[in-house]
Amino acid sequence: MHEVTGYLFPNDLHIHWSLMIVLYPYITGLVAGAFLVSSLYHVFGKEEFRPLGRFALATALCFLTVATVPLLNHLGHAERAANIIITPHFTSAMAGFGILYASYFLVLLLEVWFVFRSDIVYRVATTTGVTRWFYATLALGVYDVSPPALELDKRIIRVLAAIGIPMACLLHGYVGFLFGALKANPWWSTPLMPIIFLFSAMVSGIALLVVLYQVVMSLKGWRIEASAIAALARWLWLFLIMTLTLEILEIMTLAYERAEEWEVISHLLTHQLSISFISIQMVLGGLIPFILLAIVVLLDRFMDDRIRNTLTMVASLLLLMQVIAMRWNVVIGGQMFSKSMRGFRETYVPGLFDKEGVVAAVIILVIPFVLLFFFERVLPTFAHLERSRRGSEVGEAE
Amino acid sequence: MEDRELETMLNDVTSEKSNRREFLKRAAACGISFSSFGVVGLILPKEMEAKAELVPYDWDKHRWVYLVDVEKCIGCGACARACRTENSVPEGMYRTWIERYEIPAEGETAVDSPGGGEQGFGPGLQGREIPKAFFVPKLCNHCAETPCTQVCPVGASYSTNDGAVLVDQERCIGCGYCVQACPYGSRFINPETHTADKCTWCYHRVSKGLKPACVEICPVGARIFGDRKNPNDPVNEILATQKVHLLQPELLTKPQCYYRGLDMEVR
Helix, strand or coil: CCCEEEECCHHHHCCCCCHHHHHHHHHHHHHHHHHHHHHHHHCCCCHHHHHHHHHHHHHHHHHHHHCHHHHHHHCCCHHHCCHHHHCCCCCCHHHHHHHHHHHHHHHHHHHHHHHHHHHHHHHHHHCCHHHHHHHHHHHCCCCCCCHHHHHHHHHHHHHHHHHHHHHHHHHHHHHHHHHHCCCCCCCCCCCHHHHHHHHHHHHHHHHHHHHHHHHHHHHHCCCCCHHHHHHHHHHHHHHHHHHHHHHHHHHHHHHHHCCHHHHHHHHHHHHHCHHHHHHHHHHHHHHHHHHHHHHHHHCHHHCCHHHHHHHHHHHHHHHHHHHHHHHHHHHCHHHCECCCCEEEECCCCCCCCCCCCHHHHHHHHHHHHHHHHHHHHHCCCCHHHHHHHHCCCCCCCC | CHHHHHHHHHHHHHHHHHHHHHHHHHHHHHHHHHHHHHHHCCCCCHHHHHHHHHCCCCHHHCCEEEEEECCCCCCCCHHHHHHHHHHCCCCCCCCEEEEEEEECCCCCCEEECHHHHCCCCCCCCCCCCCCEEEEEEEECCCCCCCHHHHHCCCCCEEECCCCCEEECCCCCCCCCHHHHHCCCCCCEECCCCCCEECCCCCHHHHCCCCCCHHHHHCCCCCEEEEECCCCCCHHHHHHHHCCEECCCHHHCCCCCEEEECCCCCCC
């Protein structure tokens, strides 16, 4: 039996929403954040993100591909999962999931295709045999890479990227809504929830790109663009400030109101979640990256590239941890107390080899990186560098 | 002769002893079978089942309502045991349970429900003056405005026309959203079927003209089940004339499970 304090409703002893439900908003958050960076270039023409435009898009696609895996692994009857789309019950916030996910996936897939189309055509022209056949399939029979065609591509990409922004926000914000709109749980029930989820999504997505970009560049021996890192650091700092402000605001409001739920939540934050909330989410993953990024952003002019890269990298790694801690604190934290408002579970440690355990979670988190590795093999995510290396003349639509 | 007499007497005594032992054995067996009859008796007799099938159940003709009389509950746990037997509820999960409240003259209120109160309750707070103590049976409130069916993404949780909130085990995908949405802790994911599970008011019995198992077995009448559409049902008079309360009424879930004599400590 689990260690408990106080009185819990007997069915409240169980943590029904496991590590998988922690992972799901984490992954969609990474998608939303990465997509935003790609759209900052494709829609808003932020030139400093040009080196990252395609890579960010590929990252978003790879992560979105596995976003449903933790959910399917969590369902008691995964074989009936399609019922959400076939027979949706529209009073449920969850019923919109299938439609939102599928349509965003489609938009993202289309955008990826248009962005990488000229490279696909180039590969068809320069390869032979099975490889050629593979790229020809990807080309979908369209080989026109004339300047007017590419110009049209560019416009379509801009439209798709523009549609994608609200869709990515919806897909992710709606996860926050799933929690925020449950009146049964005072730790979840706040209209701030979707907004907090959204801002922390941006934080995690940008942080992921900072890390991946630097790692890939180092592995390939290519130069890290100082302007790109500086720009990522600026946006990261902005979104971090927003996220922390909202997260603290929520707690402050609850504390100041001193309503019934505060008795439970204050105990939750200082006991069950003292490490994951106060130490990790607020201090190690909040305050420290805030200071690091403040240094990077405010002292940008005097900063050596290597120091900027390192500080931003450290801040990003901490932020990736902060955001998963936030997901944990919301999802698991919300189940650590009973709806009797009289009792708590003392600890929750997910099993290592459980169906929804730690190993399963790690595998699910590794898959998108593997996908990204293969994506990179098939299509050049850092096209401008590839091209300058091979010195070929391929038009580009990005 | 004397010895013989003594032997016979001894024999008589031992046989009497053995008879007494026999009697006690039989009495115990009788008692066990009698008490188990209470549970077995809940299972629908064959003829009754056949008869019930002849008269189709019309859910539009009923509006079920549940009433818990807190003043009467003695915390014996028979209801929770009957529920587990009747509905094959897996161990560690509860469709109904009993809470014990002990409110001492000074200090914090103590609430417990060891094993759902299924085996009754042991000694409570010791060495303290307890001016107020009571038991509160809990079960699904079958809310009229229930958040659990609202959040079900596939419509597997639904409200029947006669007021019960049920789960279609064939459709439930086991996402657990309803478990999170229920403010009363009435739902759980059944570890055997991997679907959401909850009190059905023994719908399989109710729709055949019987009472839910917990109501049937309650020795003190603390659990009352009735039909609001039947004017002769005693439950209507109680609801009309007595002070009753709901659990967490501020959530506006409109529970169809009323409590008579409820204390403010109960949530």
